[in-house]
Amino acid sequence: MIVLSGVKKRFNGKEALGRTDLTIEGERCLALVGPSGSGKSTILRLVLGLVSPDEGTITIGGDVLDARTAAAARLRMGYVIQDGGLFPHLDAEDNAVIVARQNGWSPERTKERLAKLIDLVGLSAEHLRRYPVELSGGERQRVGLMRALMLDPPILLFDEPLAALDPMIRVRLQEDLRRIFRDLKKTVLFVTHDLTEAAFVADEIALLHDGKLVQKGTLAELMAQPKDAFVTEFFQAQRLQMPAGDGAP
Amino acid sequence: MTGMHVVRSLAIALGLALALGAKGAAADVADPRGPAVTVGSKGFPESWILGAALTALVEETGGARAVHRKNLGGTEITYQALRAGSIDVYPEYTGTIAEVILKRRAKSPAEMRAALAEAGLAMSDPLGFNDGYALAVTESTAARASLHSLSDLKAHPEIRLGLTHEFLGRADGYPGLARHYGLAMREVRGVQHELAYEALARGQIDAMDIYTTDPQIEKLSLVLLRDDLGFFPRYDAVLLYRRDLATRAPAALEAMTRLVGRIDEKIMTRANAAVALKGVSAEEGAQELLGDALGESPRPVGSASGDGQGLAARVLRNVTRHLELVGISLLLAVLVGVPLGIWAARSRSVALLSLGGAGLLQTVPSLALLAFLIPLLGIGTAPALVALFVYGLLPIVQSTYTGLNSIPSALSEAADAIGLRPGTKLRRVALPMASPAILSGIKTSAVINVGTATLAALIGAEGLGNPILQGIALRDTGLILEGSVPAALLALVVQGAFSWLDNLLIPQGLRLSTRLP
Numbered sequence: 001m002i003v004l005s006g007v008k009k010r011f012n013g014k015e016a017l018g019r020t021d022l023t024i025e026g027e028r029c030l031a032l033v034g035p036s037g038s039g040k041s042t043i044l045r046l047v048l049g050l051v052s053p054d055e056g057t058i059t060i061g062g063d064v065l066d067a068r069t070a071a072a073a074r075l076r077m078g079y080v081i082q083d084g085g086l087f088p089h090l091d092a093e094d095n096a097v098i099v100a101r102q103n104g105w106s107p108e109r110t111k112e113r114l115a116k117l118i119d120l121v122g123l124s125a126e127h128l129r130r131y132p133v134e135l136s137g138g139e140r141q142r143v144g145l146m147r148a149l150m151l152d153p154p155i156l157l158f159d160e161p162l163a164a165l166d167p168m169i170r171v172r173l174q175e176d177l178r179r180i181f182r183d184l185k186k187t188v189l190f191v192t193h194d195l196t197e198a199a200f201v202a203d204e205i206a207l208l209h210d211g212k213l214v215q216k217g218t219l220a221e222l223m224a225q226p227k228d229a230f231v232t233e234f235f236q237a238q239r240l241q242m243p244a245g246d247g248a249p
Numbered sequence: 250m251t252g253m254h255v256v257r258s259l260a261i262a263l264g265l266a267l268a269l270g271a272k273g274a275a276a277d278v279a280d281p282r283g284p285a286v287t288v289g290s291k292g293f294p295e296s297w298i299l300g301a302a303l304t305a306l307v308e309e310t311g312g313a314r315a316v317h318r319k320n321l322g323g324t325e326i327t328y329q330a331l332r333a334g335s336i337d338v339y340p341e342y343t344g345t346i347a348e349v350i351l352k353r354r355a356k357s358p359a360e361m362r363a364a365l366a367e368a369g370l371a372m373s374d375p376l377g378f379n380d381g382y383a384l385a386v387t388e389s390t391a392a393r394a395s396l397h398s399l400s401d402l403k404a405h406p407e408i409r410l411g412l413t414h415e416f417l418g419r420a421d422g423y424p425g426l427a428r429h430y431g432l433a434m435r436e437v438r439g440v441q442h443e444l445a446y447e448a449l450a451r452g453q454i455d456a457m458d459i460y461t462t463d464p465q466i467e468k469l470s471l472v473l474l475r476d477d478l479g480f481f482p483r484y485d486a487v488l489l490y491r492r493d494l495a496t497r498a499p500a501a502l503e504a505m506t507r508l509v510g511r512i513d514e515k516i517m518t519r520a521n522a523a524v525a526l527k528g529v530s531a532e533e534g535a536q537e538l539l540g541d542a543l544g545e546s547p548r549p550v551g552s553a554s555g556d557g558q559g560l561a562a563r564v565l566r567n568v569t570r571h572l573e574l575v576g577i578s579l580l581l582a583v584l585v586g587v588p589l590g591i592w593a594a595r596s597r598s599v600a601l602l603s604l605g606g607a608g609l610l611q612t613v614p615s616l617a618l619l620a621f622l623i624p625l626l627g628i629g630t631a632p633a634l635v636a637l638f639v640y641g642l643l644p645i646v647q648s649t650y651t652g653l654n655s656i657p658s659a660l661s662e663a664a665d666a667i668g669l670r671p672g673t674k675l676r677r678v679a680l681p682m683a684s685p686a687i688l689s690g691i692k693t694s695a696v697i698n699v700g701t702a703t704l705a706a707l708i709g710a711e712g713l714g715n716p717i718l719q720g721i722a723l724r725d726t727g728l729i730l731e732g733s734v735p736a737a738l739l740a741l742v743v744q745g746a747f748s749w750l751d752n753l754l755i756p757q758g759l760r761l762s763t764r765l766p
Contacts, residue, residue, distance in 0.1 A: 045662075048665075048666045050662060050665060050666060071668070071670070074665075074666065074667070074668040075668045077668075078667075079663065079666040079667050081659060081663055082659075085659060085660060085663035087660060087664075087678050087681075087682070087758075088682070088758050088759055089681045089682055089684075089756035089757075089758040089759045090677075090681075090756070090758060091758060098667075098669065098673075098677060098678075099667055099668050099669060102668075102669060102670065102673045102677075131757065131758035131761050132758065133758065133761050134761065147667065148667070151668075157666075
């Protein structure tokens with residue numbers, strides 16, 4: 001469980017995140033949705049300990065996150081960004097195992113884990129010897145997912161992972177991600193600006209606007225009882241009919 | 250794997266350079282007795298001949314070993330080498346001692362001796378000839394403008410002067426001359442002395458400064474303009490030496506001072522002509538000179554720069570020496586420059602300081618830098634290595650800094666976010682990604698240093714600059730080519746070697762990304 005209580009963050013004098021309370025339940029997937037600059041990536045970076053809050057505290061599994069504990073906390077989180085965030089000079093395998101190697105895993109243990117993950121993310125062994133530039137966008141994202149899952153962390157963080165992919169590949173990856181989240185019982189924070197995607201992969205949606213949490217709930221709840229005009233507007237902009245019909249899981 | 254590659258290749262390079270360095274150092278201490286007397290000479294044939302003659306005289310005594318550090322360069326560098334103890338003695342001229350070294354604090358010989366003694370130096374009595382300054386014009390220019398004396402120049406401000414930089418800067422050179430004679434010449438340019446003959450012959454300049462024992466006067470049929478108002482001081486040749494020589498090697502000093510009063514202008518000009526015009530070596534010229542001056546001929550002695558070997562052996566030795574200089578200085582520049590670049594990429598103040606500092610050092614002219622280094626490090630390999638290191642530093646610091654800073658911020662943040670420790674991130678992500686930039690910086694340094702290392706010959710560090718400098722001084726195109734052709738080929742080889750290193754060190758994934766659209 002990840003808990004943000006009273007967290008505030010400013011960058012260069014500009015408010016990136018207003019006072020926010022947010023709880024991500026264990027083994028559940030919460031999607032952070034909102035337009036650019038709404039504060040969703042800031043929440044992700046705060047949880048990773050890449051930036052520290054000006055006010056408030058963040059706890060992960062009950063432990064308070066601070067500069068001292070951030071490094072250890074990151075090893076309990078897998079992180080995936082747009083286009084996989086792969087290092088171009090390393091092949092797929094070296095990208096996937098870089099942290100395991102740093103942490104002194106034996107070659108056998110690494111190999112075993114890798115074999116399991118290849119199947120899980122839907123790649124084959126020959127992909128492992130390819131460099132990022134030799135992989136398709138979807139394949140890169142699957143390697144990024146392997147890297148995030150390598151240490152089998154309880155928490156997964158995604159920052160617009162599928163934004164650069166074409167629709168067909170995107171749909172297949174969404175299906176695979178949803179299956180993986182549920183099968184592996186991970187606690188997931190999933191940043192996207194696409195409501196349909198959020199509704200499909202996540203259990204709940206947190207809608208953000210101008211650095212503030214506007215509403216949190218299932219897609220059905222948000223559609224049935226929009227808290228304010230922005231929620232309605234955002235739904236309409238994404239061409240989702242109000243009130244909600246079906247389609248939402 | 251690629252990280253290991255880099256480390257392994259650097260280790261190999263380090264080992265190689267250390268082996269080369271050790272070899273160079275071993276050569277310096279090969280003789281267990283060590284050189285007892287080191288004779289220096291300045292950058293022109295007359296000085297080499299006198300230096301070789303002094304070396305031969307010391308060797309002849311049998312009691313002391315003499316080494317000739319030939320062709321050290323101008324007054325400043327040679328004098329600093331004497332002050333620093335890198336050489337014990339060299340032939341100098343009274344006019345130069347009074348004006349350049351003592352800066353006109355002393356006039357009479359007694360005053361000069363006292364001033365030199367304060368610096369731990371002494372000078373001998375005159376060797377006999379005056380090698381003074383004069384201005385020379387071609388016969389046709391002299392006839393056209395009816396020039397006979399320096400006073401005649403006053404009526405011809407259109408006469409174009411091509412003067413050595415030293416002559417232009419000295420109080421007893423052009424500034425004093427112009428004041429003394431009231432000259433207002435329209436075009437006065439600094440030209441390297443040996444190149445000035447060429448410029449004069451081709452009509453690109455009309456007059457040049459020249460020494461009165463210059464063998465080219467006769468060869469080019471030059472007319473010396475008479476110093477009718479008595480401006481130029483006398484340039485009597487003397488020995489300038491360290492005072493401790495009298496106690497350290499009295500026999501050697503005594504042997505050298507046998508030349509006092511024995512060399513007149515005729516003897517000196519003849520020896521100069523033999524070396525500068527007939528292609529005789531300085532050592533052979535010295536034998537002629539000693540025969541003329543002392544009526545005897547000591548056994549011939551080779552110089553430290555080893556004339557008289559075959560061409561291939563000379564080129565090989567110079568190339569090897571050149572590569573040692575470039576290799577060791579480059580390695581030092583990498584060992585300092587890459588960490589400095591890494592540090593600069595992390596701290597803004599370090600970036601400002603190191604890039605600014607290295608940039609500033611880059612602008613110091615190489616001759617000035619060498620002149621600064623001699624009092625600290627003497628002459629020879631050490632100051633040359635330091636100078637080359639200094640010039641090699643900026644491209645490496647700059648490229649490391651730029652390479653690291655141009656890594657996309659999303660990838661840099663991803664490296665932190667997935668839990669890489671700073672050390673792992675640097676080794677496995679940042680440095681490999683910056684490696685193309687870093688290698689290109691190192692390549693730039695290497696190519697610059699192959700060129701700059703030719704100047705190391707000015708301070709006795711030898712290498713391919715030696716034949717180039719001697720060739721310029723002797724107007725011997727063959728000698729110039731003997732140094733410059735291998736130097737140019739070496740630059741090409743270095744370029745090629747780096748393309749190969751690129752393949753070895755730049756991770757394959759990065760090479761693929763630059764090849765694909």
